[in-house]
Amino acid sequence: MYLSYLDESGTPGDKTTKFFVLGGVTVFERQTHWLEREMDAIADRYQQQVGGQYLELHAAPMRNRKEGWEQFSPADRAQGAADVLRLLEGPQIKASVFAAVIEKSQMLRTADILPYCFEVLATKVDDFLAYKYQKRGEQARGILVLDRKQALEEANMQALHRTFKHLGHGNGRLRNFAEVPMFLDSKASRLIQLADSICYWIYRRYESQDDRGWQLIEPHFASLGNGRSGLHEVLDPATPAVLAGLPPQPYPFPPPLAPQPFREIVLPVAVAPARIAPGAVITV
Template sequence: MFLLYADESGTPGGADQEHFVLAGITVFERKSHWLSLELDKIAARFNNQDPNSVELHGAPMLSGRKFWRKFDKEDRLNAIKDALRLIDGKYYRVIASVVKKGAISPQDPVYSTFQQLITRFDHFLAREHTHFKNPQRGLILFDKSSKEAPIQALATEFKIDGHEWGKLRNMADVPVFIDSHATRLIQLADLVAYAIFRKYEKQDNQFFEMIENKFDYFGGVQHGLHVSV
């Protein structure tokens, strides 16, 4: 089974931010443990005695809020970049959708980005089957949020009734929502989504540069990034 660890960045409503991002990393089930261990090493830089108490989240790490206030900015930024470098583009690939809310109004940014995310993941799984003789199901794991109910409903709708481009055929079940504290890979998804958000919202490429060649691709074509701005 392939897992897609996913998170959002930005707010779907309100005028204070122009963009909304939904992004994730594809991970084959047997590799998730090893990627988590590498992320643990990065967290241990900030609390070697209890690295599990350290959550890697982009916004507070960049701004130095709360727990992160006592650490040098350079150390915080290097930790974000080192975590993003772990996504090698071979075993782990990024799938993401970013929208400028005004460009798709009145469509709901959550609907738009989730449809892109889940269908691109479904197509990734179909290619694994067709071109690499690797038939696998997929499961999306989201950070817990207030959007759990609408995303679950959308996933069911897309599977039963279809989406704009057809029906989902490779999902094992509807998305699962878990606390980011329980898994490093949700934290990594947060860093990915934040890197993309910073690029489009703030024209800050310093984190995006770590992942710009890590999006899902096949046959020389990038399939993993959808941009509607």
């Protein structure tokens, strides 16, 4: 089973911004524990400095000094942001990145942006799983896991996926998903936070011409065979030339830190109250 954690950056209807990104990371089920453990270790470096306060590894608050990150210096916050993205480089973690990048001026209707992105990414993940079968004989299924937003949006996304799974979509029929999308609160999943960081730094490249995060993300876009990748773009014809000529960033990301020992957080063991009367006959 492959779990694809997705999030978004930008807002389809926001007229003050030019781009919208839906994207994230696909990870084999047995690797999620280790990836979460590595993210916990990054967060723990900072949580120890603020008395154990839980900090989400959300890229925008880390960069903009919000949600607890205002207590840290720019250098510390940049180090944390870079270390999260460098988890994609881990030799034992085979993570594949997917993203749909939309320059909103190139879509005829704002209401089509999110459904279009969802269709594109669902198709790409489906093709990724099919490619694994064709190349390695790996009979794997997938589930999309998204950050929980408003209930109405969740209902819309569920309906979209049912449509793609059972009726087909613009590019055919999805065949490799085990279930309709799942929705999680980002506080409960470091992997959703990783998807947030990936989305945010992809968005920064297009919206703000800041490619610091992109340089760490780009090598890890999924390979789908025949030269296809996990990246889908809908851009103004002039935009690729602008992106190709981005100047060096004045404040590059810091280099990796030396490996730190992981500090296991041990919670006190509570004694559960008795639930069954003494002498009861229990059949198993």
